[in-house]
Amino acid sequence: xxxxxxxxxxSVPRLEDRPLLLGQGRFAADISFPGQWHMRVxxxxxxxxxxxxxxxxxxxxxxxxxxxxxxxxVAHIPRIPFRxxxxxxxxxxxxxxxxxxxxxxxxxxxxxVFAIDPYVAEDAAELVEVSIxxxxxxxxxxEQPGVFEHELTTEAGVVRKAYxxxxxxxxxxHAVVALELSVGRHxxxxxxxxxxxxxxxxxxxxxxxxxxxxxxxxxxDSLAQMLGRKRESVQLFEGHVGGGFGIRGELYPEDVLVCAxxxxxxxxIKWIEDxxxxxxxxxxxxxxHHRVRAAIDAQGQILAIEDEFFHDNxxxxxxxxxxxxxxxxxxxxxxxRVPAYRxxxxxxxxxxTPCGTYRAPGRYExxxxxxxxxxxxxxxxxxxxxxxxxxxxxxxxAMPYTLGLETLGTHIVYDSGDYALLLNKALAAADWKNxxxxxxxxxxxxxxxxxxxxxxxxxxxxxxxxTVRIEVTPAGxxxxxxxxxxxxxxxxxxxxxxxxDALGVDYAGIRVIHGQTxxxxxxxxxxxxxxTVMCGEATRLAAVKLRDKALRAAAExxxxxxxKLDIVNGAIVATxxxxxxxxxxxxxxxxxxxxxxxxxxxxxxxxxxxxGVHVAVVRVxxxxxxxxxxxxxxxxxxxxxxxxxxxxxxxxxGLAQGIGGALLEEFLYDENGEPLSVTFxxxxxxxxxxxxxxxxxxxxxxxxxxxxxGLKGAGEGGVNPVGAAIASAIDDxxxxxxxxxQLPVTPQRLKAIMxxxx
Amino acid sequence: MTDKTDITLTINGxxxxxxxxxxxxxxxxxxxxxxxxxxxxxxxxxxxxxxTVIVDGEPVRSCLMFAVQAAGKPIRTIEGLADGERLHPMQxxxxxxxxxxxxxxxxxxxxxxxxxxxxxxxxxxxxxxxVLSSNLCRCTGYQNIIKAVxxxxxxxxxx
Numbered sequence: 001x002x003x004x005x006x007x008x009x010x011s012v013p014r015l016e017d018r019p020l021l022l023g024q025g026r027f028a029a030d031i032s033f034p035g036q037w038h039m040r041v042x043x044x045x046x047x048x049x050x051x052x053x054x055x056x057x058x059x060x061x062x063x064x065x066x067x068x069x070x071x072x073x074v075a076h077i078p079r080i081p082f083r084x085x086x087x088x089x090x091x092x093x094x095x096x097x098x099x100x101x102x103x104x105x106x107x108x109x110x111x112x113v114f115a116i117d118p119y120v121a122e123d124a125a126e127l128v129e130v131s132i133x134x135x136x137x138x139x140x141x142x143e144q145p146g147v148f149e150h151e152l153t154t155e156a157g158v159v160r161k162a163y164x165x166x167x168x169x170x171x172x173x174h175a176v177v178a179l180e181l182s183v184g185r186h187x188x189x190x191x192x193x194x195x196x197x198x199x200x201x202x203x204x205x206x207x208x209x210x211x212x213x214x215x216x217x218x219x220x221d222s223l224a225q226m227l228g229r230k231r232e233s234v235q236l237f238e239g240h241v242g243g244g245f246g247i248r249g250e251l252y253p254e255d256v257l258v259c260a261x262x263x264x265x266x267x268x269i270k271w272i273e274d275x276x277x278x279x280x281x282x283x284x285x286x287x288x289h290h291r292v293r294a295a296i297d298a299q300g301q302i303l304a305i306e307d308e309f310f311h312d313n314x315x316x317x318x319x320x321x322x323x324x325x326x327x328x329x330x331x332x333x334x335x336x337r338v339p340a341y342r343x344x345x346x347x348x349x350x351x352x353t354p355c356g357t358y359r360a361p362g363r364y365e366x367x368x369x370x371x372x373x374x375x376x377x378x379x380x381x382x383x384x385x386x387x388x389x390x391x392x393x394x395x396x397x398a399m400p401y402t403l404g405l406e407t408l409g410t411h412i413v414y415d416s417g418d419y420a421l422l423l424n425k426a427l428a429a430a431d432w433k434n435x436x437x438x439x440x441x442x443x444x445x446x447x448x449x450x451x452x453x454x455x456x457x458x459x460x461x462x463x464x465x466x467t468v469r470i471e472v473t474p475a476g477x478x479x480x481x482x483x484x485x486x487x488x489x490x491x492x493x494x495x496x497x498x499x500x501d502a503l504g505v506d507y508a509g510i511r512v513i514h515g516q517t518x519x520x521x522x523x524x525x526x527x528x529x530x531x532t533v534m535c536g537e538a539t540r541l542a543a544v545k546l547r548d549k550a551l552r553a554a555a556e557x558x559x560x561x562x563x564k565l566d567i568v569n570g571a572i573v574a575t576x577x578x579x580x581x582x583x584x585x586x587x588x589x590x591x592x593x594x595x596x597x598x599x600x601x602x603x604x605x606x607x608x609x610x611x612g613v614h615v616a617v618v619r620v621x622x623x624x625x626x627x628x629x630x631x632x633x634x635x636x637x638x639x640x641x642x643x644x645x646x647x648x649x650x651x652x653x654g655l656a657q658g659i660g661g662a663l664l665e666e667f668l669y670d671e672n673g674e675p676l677s678v679t680f681x682x683x684x685x686x687x688x689x690x691x692x693x694x695x696x697x698x699x700x701x702x703x704x705x706x707x708x709x710g711l712k713g714a715g716e717g718g719v720n721p722v723g724a725a726i727a728s729a730i731d732d733x734x735x736x737x738x739x740x741x742q743l744p745v746t747p748q749r750l751k752a753i754m755x756x757x758x
Numbered sequence: 759m760t761d762k763t764d765i766t767l768t769i770n771g772x773x774x775x776x777x778x779x780x781x782x783x784x785x786x787x788x789x790x791x792x793x794x795x796x797x798x799x800x801x802x803x804x805x806x807x808x809x810t811v812i813v814d815g816e817p818v819r820s821c822l823m824f825a826v827q828a829a830g831k832p833i834r835t836i837e838g839l840a841d842g843e844r845l846h847p848m849q850x851x852x853x854x855x856x857x858x859x860x861x862x863x864x865x866x867x868x869x870x871x872x873x874x875x876x877x878x879x880x881x882x883x884x885x886x887x888x889v890l891s892s893n894l895c896r897c898t899g900y901q902n903i904i905k906a907v908x909x910x911x912x913x914x915x916x917x
Contacts, residue, residue, distance in 0.1 A: 013853055013854075014853070014856070016861070017852070017853045017858060017861075018845075018853070020858055020861030020864055021840075021845060021849040021852060021853060021858070021861075021864060021868070022796070022836070022837070022839075022840055022845075022849070023794070023795075023796020023797070023835065023836030023837045023839075023865050024796065025795075025796070025861055025862070026795075027795075027798065027862060029789075029795070029798075029799065030789075030795035119779065119781070119782070188896075189896060190860070190862070190896055191798075191800045191806060191808055191860070191862045191863045191894060191895070191896050191897075192798070192800070192860070192862045193800070240860070240861065240862075241860060242798070242860045242861070242862030242863075243859075243860045243862060243896050243897055244860075245896070274802055275800070275801040275802055275803065275806075487860065488859045488860025488861065488862075488897055489859060489860075490859065645856050646856065648856075649856050649859060649897075649898060649899075649902065652898060652899035652901055652902065653859060653896075653897045653898050653899045654899075655899055656896075656898075656899035656900065657896070679801070679803055679805070680801050680803065680805035680806055680894070681803070681805060685894055685896065686900075687890075687891040687892075687893075687894065687900070688887055688890040688891040688900040688903065688904060689887065689888075689891040691899050691900045691901065693901055694899075694901065718899075
């Protein structure tokens with residue numbers, strides 16, 4: 001029945017590119033409505049304190065200012081709810097849309113100004129006088145929990161995951177390896193800042209929010225609930241989105257405020273964040289400190305791992321609730337056999353920007369911890385870092401492998417994989433043996449050069465469902481309507497490729513509609529590398545259904561048997577290939593009274609688990625403490641690549657972000673909780689100079705058994721182990737196993753490491 | 759609010775008569791007063807380069823220039839790069855080499871690269887890398903952008 005794939009598996013050009021190249025993108029700031037007001041947020045300049053007064057008199061006197069809101073104006077609006085991983089006891093730590101008597105981080109929204117234009121709004125915001133009586137700022141997640149409010153402490157919750165007899169394993173251990181490791185606070189920082197534009201259409205009683213991203217359906221439901229409206233009377237619209245990375249598109253205070261104001265003032269309300277605001281107000285991530293130990297036998301085989309970590313979530317619990325520490329704990333074991341395991345993740349609140357997910361959330365952190373641990377075990381046992389990994393890898397014969405842990409509401413079962421094979425392929429691609437010899441010679445000649453290796457298992461394709469409806473319009477355009485979202489990753493192209501093959505049309509003529517809550521009632525959005533897997537399979541199912549429907553209808557019209565018909569290049573033709581009757585799909589759609597469409601849903605209770613190996617080669621400058629990445633190699637098995645070039649693009653982009661977190665990017669604070677990284681001059685992201693050319697192997701040795709095409713998600717394998725691989729390479733360059741214990745390895749830190757060695 | 763000044767911005771050969779405050783940035787004037795939203799604003803402090811346009815033949819960061827400073831000077835933006843339906847070689851190269859993902863930084867990179875190559879067609883690989891490292895991209899990891907610009911440079915030299 002299924003024709004050989006014409007589009008799936010090929011690096012066809014992206015459908016998204018042309019408008020973006022022509023400057024015809026429609027990003028949040030590009031949308032305007034007549035008569036719109038502009039919102040500017042007045043933010044706390046104090047990390048922790050009691051609000052004693054807010055005086056807006058001067059601001060309101062400024063010509064062009066319409067209104068100023070403080071908490072009193074929005075006291076009826078509930079706090080922002082959780083989207084994922086709600087664990088016991090977190091609710092009281094949710095963030096109000098405007099500060100309620102107390103400020104808890106620099107950047108917290110305290111008031112909002114509405115004015116005729118953004119310049120006036122900004123002028124007025126500076127005239128709003130906020131008096132705050134400072135309180136002691138908590139800045140260390142590892143210190144004893146203090147008081148958050150009343151009887152609540154700054155330990156908002158604890159994530160606990162365990163299996164096996166950890167105590168017995170440590171008692172029986174040949175040796176124990178213990179490390180203290182930390183990953184710095186950094187985040188996605190998309191190039192487009194956040195933005196939202198709300199308007200209320202009185203004639204239809206519909207509240208619209210434009211500038212939605214990532215999870216429009218979820219946010220629609222939450223906004224409706226918070227504002228006391230029926231969900232059908234709130235609609236969200238996603239335009240172009242200038243990068244997502246986990247952070248963009250979550251429900252933030254500002255989204256709620258523009259919607260509430262549009263309802264109140266009956267005017268379109270537009271808010272576009274500036275970069276300083278973004279760096280202090282949008283979700284931060286990653287900030288974790290781990291105390292980990294492993295029990296091993298004489299050969300270095302792991303008997304048990306125990307990890308206690310402190311997750312600095314900043315000032316409040318936002319939409320992700322416990323997601324990041326939960327994933328860190330659940331994914332720490334990775335590709336290795338760990339017979340007994342216990343993780344305790346302490347979610348601590350500090351007076352810093354609240355946190356959420358960032359590409360490979362929890363895994364960038366726990367891969368760093370696990371791979372540092374493997375390097376330390378290798379040093380302890382006296383074998384090389386590759387050999388220690390080989391000794392501990394889960395065998396192919398053990399697949400599917402039930403880990404014995406849960407996350408995101410699913411049991412973790414590695415669906416397929418041949419980890420040892422991938423390691424061999426990655427090492428071959430990196431020419432590991434010769435590389436070791438070359439590096440040895442260069443080190444002998446005085447250079448500080450070294451190679452690192454890191455392995456990981458990713459998760460992707462989070463369910464529980466995705467629904468797709470495919471319609472053939474009377475004009476003959478095939479529309480795929482889905483509740484997922486595009487954050488720049490190429491959703492339209494990939495979904496069109498899958499639809500094209502299953503239906504028998506050209507991918508270039510397919511229009512993929514996403515992120516529009518008025519076009520489809522339900523949708524899960526774009527996160528957790530889920531889109532290609534979940535929406536891809538739903539698309540295939542719906543396309544197969546549509547194809548069958550079209551062939552049956554055509555057979556009736558053409559008075560033949562449906563089995564003798566096929567769809568090729570968008571036309572119904574005879575299967576024999578002989579010159580027979582042919583009918584374009586458009587014509588068929590027009591001739592059917594109910595039109596031509598089909599809908600299907602793909603449900604999945606389990607995630608799918610791609611896996612990878614990164615190899616890094618670095619050179620350390622002993623004078624400056626600078627690190628140059630000379631070579632980098634990524635091998636990633638994603639089961640089936642729908643568009644290899646786009647997969648490579650995901651990996652390359654992730655790598656750049658991983659390098660940022662490993663060497664450059666960090667949100668720093670002074671001792672009073674004043675943020676120090678508030679511009680791109682102090683928050684350093686990699687440029688074309690810092691990102692090396694890289695070799696990428698996209699492999700398909702272990703297709704997922706959980707969907708027909710064998711798909712696994714590709715979005716997060718580029719970033720996951722970068723910190724770990726670079727740390728391993730720096731150790732090697734310094735010839736000091738275990739030297740790196742903290743990311744990012746800034747020049748100052750590296751110089752301190754080198755000085756301590758002397 | 760301060761008083762507005764009448765100026766004319768000449769964008770892609772078309773005159774836009776607008777009234778702006780002296781403090782209005784060129785980026786805001788291009789986007790809001792002239793309706794050309796292809797030029798993007800990423801940081802407003804001259805680091806990311808998303809707002810790069812070509813003024814008087816030079817790539818400039820339109821967030822760091824006031825609109826009044828650009829009055830009367832020829833301004834080129836992303837909207838003027840293609841020749842009708844036909845993409846500029848730089849645009850085509852970005853498509854061919856997958857040099858864009860979300861597309862937000864893309865107009866800035868295109869204008870930067872075109873501006874530099876028009877002025878200095880034989881620029882060496884290292885110098886070109888220096889130029890490209892002055893803009894930020896958060897999606898691609900840069901290598902495909904570098905490949906695209908090198909390919910387009912070859913094509914532009916061939917003409």
